[in-house]
Amino acid sequence: MVRGAGRGGRGMPGRGGMGRPPFNRPRVLMLRPPFDLILAEPAFPRCKPAPDDSALTQALLKRHAELCPTPAEQSAVLSLVTKLQTVLDNLVVAPGDFAACQLEEVRQVGSYKKGTMMAGKNVADIVVIMKTLPTKEAVEGLSNKVNEELNKLMRAEGAGSVSCGCHERGFTVTSSGAASAAVRVLVTTLHQNLRKLEPEVHLDYKVISSHLAAIRHSRWFEENAHHSSIKVLIRLLRDMCARHSGLEPLTPWMIDLLAHHCIMNNPARQALPINVAFRRALSLVAGGLFLPGCAGLPDPCEAAHARAHTALDLAAQDAAAATAQTLLRVVARGGHRYVLGLQAFEGGKDISTEITVWDGVVVSPLAPAYQETPEPMDTDDKDDEGVQDGVAA
Amino acid sequence: MMAANNYFGFTHGGTQYGAATAGAAYGGQTGYAVAPAATAATYGTQRAAATGYDTAYQAAAATQAAAHAHAHAAVAAASAYDASKSAYYQQAAAAYPAAAPPQPQPTYDAAAAKPAYSTPATYTQNTIVVQGGARAGGGAKAYGGVYTHTHSHTATTAAASYPAQPYTAPAAQPPKQSANRGNTAYDTALYNAATMYVAQQNKTGGGGGWKNYNKGGVGAGQQRRPKPPPKAQQLHYCDVCRISCAGPQTYKEHLEGQKHKKKEAAVKLAAAGGGAGGAGGGGGAGRAGGGAALRCELCDVTCTGADAYAAHVRGIKHQKVVKLHTMLGKPIPSTEPTKLGGAKKTVAGTPKIAFVASGGLSTVASTSTKEQKPPQGDKDKEGDEKEDEGETEPEVQPVGQDYIEEIRGDDGKALSFNCKLCDCKFNDPNAKEMHMKGRRHRLQYKKKVQPDLEVKVKPSMHQRKLAEAKAQRLLVRDEIWARRRMHEQGMEEEERGYWEGGMEPWWPRGPLPPHHHHHHHGMGVPYGPVGRRPETSDDRHVVAKHAEIYPPEQQLQDIQRVVSHTEKALKSLSDALADHARPKAQAGNKAQNDKKDDKPEGKEDGRDNQLFSFVGEGEAAAGGAEGAAAAAAGAGTAGTAGTAGTAAAAGGPRALKGVMRVGLLAKGLLLRGDRDVRLVVLCHDRPTVTLLKRVATDLPAHLAKVKAPGDDTKYKVELLPAEGAVQVSDGSINVLVSLTSAVMREPAEGGDIKRDDKDVLPRQKCLDALAALRHAKWFQARAASLQSCVIIIRIMRDLCRRIPNWTPLNPYAMELLVSGVMQSAGAALSPGEALRRVMEAVGGGLLLDHGPGLRDPCEKELVDALGNLPPQKREDLTASAQQFLRQIAFRQIHKVLDMEPLPKLKHATGGWKFPRKRRRSNTDTEGDQPNGEGKVVKTEEKMDASENSAKK
Numbered sequence A: 001m002v003r004g005a006g007r008g009g010r011g012m013p014g015r016g017g018m019g020r021p022p023f024n025r026p027r028v029l030m031l032r033p034p035f036d037l038i039l040a041e042p043a044f045p046r047c048k049p050a051p052d053d054s055a056l057t058q059a060l061l062k063r064h065a066e067l068c069p070t071p072a073e074q075s076a077v078l079s080l081v082t083k084l085q086t087v088l089d090n091l092v093v094a095p096g097d098f099a100a101c102q103l104e105e106v107r108q109v110g111s112y113k114k115g116t117m118m119a120g121k122n123v124a125d126i127v128v129i130m131k132t133l134p135t136k137e138a139v140e141g142l143s144n145k146v147n148e149e150l151n152k153l154m155r156a157e158g159a160g161s162v163s164c165g166c167h168e169r170g171f172t173v174t175s176s177g178a179a180s181a182a183v184r185v186l187v188t189t190l191h192q193n194l195r196k197l198e199p200e201v202h203l204d205y206k207v208i209s210s211h212l213a214a215i216r217h218s219r220w221f222e223e224n225a226h227h228s229s230i231k232v233l234i235r236l237l238r239d240m241c242a243r244h245s246g247l248e249p250l251t252p253w254m255i256d257l258l259a260h261h262c263i264m265n266n267p268a269r270q271a272l273p274i275n276v277a278f279r280r281a282l283s284l285v286a287g288g289l290f291l292p293g294c295a296g297l298p299d300p301c302e303a304a305h306a307r308a309h310t311a312l313d314l315a316a317q318d319a320a321a322a323t324a325q326t327l328l329r330v331v332a333r334g335g336h337r338y339v340l341g342l343q344a345f346e347g348g349k350d351i352s353t354e355i356t357v358w359d360g361v362v363v364s365p366l367a368p369a370y371q372e373t374p375e376p377m378d379t380d381d382k383d384d385e386g387v388q389d390g391v392a393a
Numbered sequence B: 001m002m003a004a005n006n007y008f009g010f011t012h013g014g015t016q017y018g019a020a021t022a023g024a025a026y027g028g029q030t031g032y033a034v035a036p037a038a039t040a041a042t043y044g045t046q047r048a049a050a051t052g053y054d055t056a057y058q059a060a061a062a063t064q065a066a067a068h069a070h071a072h073a074a075v076a077a078a079s080a081y082d083a084s085k086s087a088y089y090q091q092a093a094a095a096y097p098a099a100a101p102p103q104p105q106p107t108y109d110a111a112a113a114k115p116a117y118s119t120p121a122t123y124t125q126n127t128i129v130v131q132g133g134a135r136a137g138g139g140a141k142a143y144g145g146v147y148t149h150t151h152s153h154t155a156t157t158a159a160a161s162y163p164a165q166p167y168t169a170p171a172a173q174p175p176k177q178s179a180n181r182g183n184t185a186y187d188t189a190l191y192n193a194a195t196m197y198v199a200q201q202n203k204t205g206g207g208g209g210w211k212n213y214n215k216g217g218v219g220a221g222q223q224r225r226p227k228p229p230p231k232a233q234q235l236h237y238c239d240v241c242r243i244s245c246a247g248p249q250t251y252k253e254h255l256e257g258q259k260h261k262k263k264e265a266a267v268k269l270a271a272a273g274g275g276a277g278g279a280g281g282g283g284g285a286g287r288a289g290g291g292a293a294l295r296c297e298l299c300d301v302t303c304t305g306a307d308a309y310a311a312h313v314r315g316i317k318h319q320k321v322v323k324l325h326t327m328l329g330k331p332i333p334s335t336e337p338t339k340l341g342g343a344k345k346t347v348a349g350t351p352k353i354a355f356v357a358s359g360g361l362s363t364v365a366s367t368s369t370k371e372q373k374p375p376q377g378d379k380d381k382e383g384d385e386k387e388d389e390g391e392t393e394p395e396v397q398p399v400g401q402d403y404i405e406e407i408r409g410d411d412g413k414a415l416s417f418n419c420k421l422c423d424c425k426f427n428d429p430n431a432k433e434m435h436m437k438g439r440r441h442r443l444q445y446k447k448k449v450q451p452d453l454e455v456k457v458k459p460s461m462h463q464r465k466l467a468e469a470k471a472q473r474l475l476v477r478d479e480i481w482a483r484r485r486m487h488e489q490g491m492e493e494e495e496r497g498y499w500e501g502g503m504e505p506w507w508p509r510g511p512l513p514p515h516h517h518h519h520h521h522g523m524g525v526p527y528g529p530v531g532r533r534p535e536t537s538d539d540r541h542v543v544a545k546h547a548e549i550y551p552p553e554q555q556l557q558d559i560q561r562v563v564s565h566t567e568k569a570l571k572s573l574s575d576a577l578a579d580h581a582r583p584k585a586q587a588g589n590k591a592q593n594d595k596k597d598d599k600p601e602g603k604e605d606g607r608d609n610q611l612f613s614f615v616g617e618g619e620a621a622a623g624g625a626e627g628a629a630a631a632a633a634g635a636g637t638a639g640t641a642g643t644a645g646t647a648a649a650a651g652g653p654r655a656l657k658g659v660m661r662v663g664l665l666a667k668g669l670l671l672r673g674d675r676d677v678r679l680v681v682l683c684h685d686r687p688t689v690t691l692l693k694r695v696a697t698d699l700p701a702h703l704a705k706v707k708a709p710g711d712d713t714k715y716k717v718e719l720l721p722a723e724g725a726v727q728v729s730d731g732s733i734n735v736l737v738s739l740t741s742a743v744m745r746e747p748a749e750g751g752d753i754k755r756d757d758k759d760v761l762p763r764q765k766c767l768d769a770l771a772a773l774r775h776a777k778w779f780q781a782r783a784a785s786l787q788s789c790v791i792i793i794r795i796m797r798d799l800c801r802r803i804p805n806w807t808p809l810n811p812y813a814m815e816l817l818v819s820g821v822m823q824s825a826g827a828a829l830s831p832g833e834a835l836r837r838v839m840e841a842v843g844g845g846l847l848l849d850h851g852p853g854l855r856d857p858c859e860k861e862l863v864d865a866l867g868n869l870p871p872q873k874r875e876d877l878t879a880s881a882q883q884f885l886r887q888i889a890f891r892q893i894h895k896v897l898d899m900e901p902l903p904k905l906k907h908a909t910g911g912w913k914f915p916r917k918r919r920r921s922n923t924d925t926e927g928d929q930p931n932g933e934g935k936v937v938k939t940e941e942k943m944d945a946s947e948n949s950a951k952k
Helices: A002-009 A054-067 A071-093 A110-114 A136-157 A191-196 A205-224 A228-243 A252-264 A274-286 A314-332 A336-340 A381-392 B002-010 B019-027 B029-034 B038-066 B068-099 B104-113 B120-137 B139-154 B165-171 B175-204 B209-220 B248-256 B258-280 B306-314 B316-328 B358-370 B379-389 B429-437 B439-448 B461-500 B514-527 B537-549 B553-581 B587-598 B624-632 B640-644 B663-667 B689-706 B763-783 B789-802 B811-825 B831-843 B871-889 B893-897 B914-928 B933-951
Strands: A103-109 A123-130 A162-167 A170-175 A181-189 A356-358 A361-363 B236-238 B243-245 B294-296 B301-303 B404-408 B414-419 B424-426 B656-662 B676-683 B716-720 B725-729 B734-740
Touching: A054 A228, A054 A274, A054 A336, A071 A103, A071 A123, A071 A136, A071 A170, A071 A181, A103 A110, A103 A205, A110 A123, A110 A205, A110 A252, A123 A205, A136 A162, A136 A170, A136 A181, A181 A205, A191 A205, A205 A252, A228 A252, A228 A274, A228 A336, A252 A274, A274 A314, A314 A336, A314 A361, A314 B871, A361 B871, B236 B248, B243 B248, B243 B316, B248 B258, B294 B306, B301 B306, B306 B316, B306 B429, B404 B429, B414 B429, B424 B429, B429 B439, B537 B789, B537 B831, B537 B893, B553 B656, B553 B676, B553 B689, B553 B734, B656 B663, B656 B763, B663 B676, B663 B763, B676 B763, B689 B716, B689 B725, B689 B734, B734 B763, B763 B789, B763 B811, B789 B811, B789 B831, B789 B893, B811 B831, B831 B871, B831 B893, B871 B893
Parallel strands: A123 A181, B676 B734
Antiparallel strands: A103 A123, A162 A170, A170 A181, A356 A361, B236 B243, B294 B301, B404 B414, B414 B424, B656 B676, B716 B725, B725 B734
């Protein structure tokens, strides 16, 4: 009798059992970080004089000064964000007759919050967490309400007007003042509501959860990446990525993590000089930091073992690595002015896709390695890892 | 079932008076306890008990007074009453003596006198009591339970003595009120019917049509249809359908029409069911599942809810009827909805047999219970009602207005509405309103908009099942985890026991049930090789490539043999030279030489890749200086015996002190097809061309001497003065023997130079040979111990041989690079990982101009082992590595290694993949296994399910 009961209780799950195999030994343990010269210093002691990098340093600083937003831009976006925050806070505290949705919380996120805004991109981000589910109608309702309230507020101050436009992430409030500024209001919902989302009715699940992630990112950034070297490097890298097609798919979050890693992750735990960090960033990406099969950068804001770069598809990972590889060699040959965008290369061409000659040394771009194979490659371990990460994340 | 049968047997007289049934049930107590239908029957009984005594007479009388046609029913009712009465008494007589003789009688009387019946809820409780208590206590107790309620109504204390007493508390209700209401409602119903009838009679003048029609239709049953009213009238009103017809012709047609016939039939049925119900006030018995259905008495329409009712009242049909009735002067009942029942008809029908299902009876009872109360809203009743029916509360607020879009016509008038949440359309604003209050819409709203909205959910059977299954799965999962932990501990212990040899292995143990056996087999295997490193596809490719480039055994043996012979010959030559230098050999020296020859354990050649010293022990002192020199050169083991450091013995030191394997041979980096190996002979002094020539001349003789007897290999010795070496060749394998000396490191002027500089071998060559010695030492000390390092260096050597971009990378630099990369990894790397990491390092710009360079650990100064590499070569090397890196990352390592891609590994050796796949197949096949655990769970689940359903 006793045995029978025990046996019954120990039964294996039925075949429709539990989604994930319960005892998967995480293969993520298998992944190792890429070769990182800064960390491998003991194995490769410098045996020749360090090159004079002052030119690169100067160029980096100069470019950064160009990339910083002007005070006018900053004040414009600041005033818009403050007003919008006021309006939204009011809606959280006293919704009144506003019934399109219920707001739980409003948070500033993104480059505005992190202090990494770039000149010419005067867009701040605010995440609105809804208590109710984020239907398209709710977003529209909120957008209308915000538009109305904000315009009321602006009229009272005599400070121009704003307009709201909905999109699939929420809506964007644009002010038409002297210095134009915009605030993207990103809509998300409570965590427990995530699995109730339906694709036709609500905003996309991925969008919603990415907005939740944005909140975590901002918090992490505040706690870990407040060093100004990091912010400088983030601006430089974002600008560089924006100008080279292969690096474009890198998300701001990846760049944040990469910059933080390059500046802070060294044996001494002291911020590295910007030129070293910049070279390191290029070198790491070129060394396959964002390639499949590499541990990459662990995402501190996701469940254990999530890697930041798995958000990229394989072709993008390949392109990013190849571009960084070419840029690395260009920079090594003294072409940093082109890479940084201080100097346009042959009328705005993408230097990472051109054959260049530097003092007789030919630097050529690389062919992509990733191919769409007819028989999928995913039966093997590497792509499995990617998939698993997806699950874990 | 028995009860039901009984019931049908007894209901000839008056269907409503199921008392007979109940009586029978009570009398036959076993049947009562067991039969499920008894519930209904009992209920009917109660109902009878309630209304019967008080109202049946009244009903009968009223009916009689009102219409002749009702006489039939009245008789029936009366007789039914009699029957029930007698049944009660009988039964009471039978049951009470068993339980508590003195008390029940007055109680019963009270119950009979004051018809007070409780709500359906209490009856349910009663049946529970019956089920629980009947078995042990017999029907008497159950019966007592039933009566407790009546007790409580009549406020006697007798209830205390009954076992079912606890149930009385929730059932306690204001008995009088309900009883009164029962009476009044019934009275009004009767009154309504009567007045209506009268009015109709008055209107029609003759009193024929309606009466006749009813009489005929209901009373006769067989009759086809009623005769049309004989006289012409302005209004042709069909009472069944409650419509008026424009003229006699249409009226006739209407009466012959399908619709009318249907209605008529329905009315007949209803009358049959409610014939007695007319008396009992329980009309509409035929309507199943009435719930809290609302009736519009005027139109004889049943609405499922308040909203539906409201919609109906607003509707055009209802308005028409109202208009008609006003015109006719008929009484118009208030628009207040009647909760289903209401004596809508006083029409008595021919008693019909076997029409009303037992379920129907309960409906009648329950609806009639409620019929009076909606306006009053008695609290207790309301509560009971909710409990009973889970009906949408009337105070529900419509939600989700935003999600209903109006579809407007061209004129801007709303044509229809579309609910985006529920994906449905309505044409009517009323329908929209109702929809917004409806459960389905609210559920959708909860699901899609506001998760915290409260929607009363009526758990369907399906949902309940799902929930159960979920709970079951959770349970099972917990179990599995627990078992896993247990199992792992167990495995550890067993493993330890097994290896310690103290315990016998786990599987032959007797007492374990076979189930366990199976379990261990299924799960134990994959977790066996826990510590084993998984093998990736990259690893397999690298290993396969390595096997391909690794030299065959034959080649290795050949090389070994040639090198060994050369070394022995060199030793022999060294001895000969030493002897020659000291022709008058000292006795001691001779003896020492002999002694050395005697030593069997002495080194025969440089097989261990260490310096093969030619210096005998006796010559230790003599070799002191040389030993020191060798130590300085990094070959410290050479003359350690000579650390005494005394002056050279008489006759001077040996010219050739020792030989060492260097390069590929020493490092074990030979690849398939490699034919060139290197030996370095350390000389005491600067090696000269003269010495080299001497060696070249004498070596063949010594080679012949050391050859095995049967060995007919022809060795050819070649003098290469430019290289500072001689080359020994057996035709396929070339051994380059370089001569060098530690003193070559010192500047040419510094030492005691006795010979002409011209005679000395080229300095650079000698230094290279010395460096080769140190590199071999370094390699053995550092690189060879790193996991995967030698494999990867072999692979890289192959790469450098194959790919022009890599050729400029000199072997030593490559070895430094690879070993540095391995070392920096901080952990053991599998071959695939190691190769990738090398590519990462080079691709990441390690070898580019701004890189740190490769420091040569074998030099005192900072020397870049790759210092001479031109920028373009570095660039090409880096670019190539970058391409390789991405190819490896995208599983094209075979392109890097220049080999065919290996087929994908399915199951077989990959132990690390094993668990998952294995588990999958395990679950798949489980159904087939007689002892499969899945089966056990299944049956268990079933058991649970049945248990649960039994509870409900």
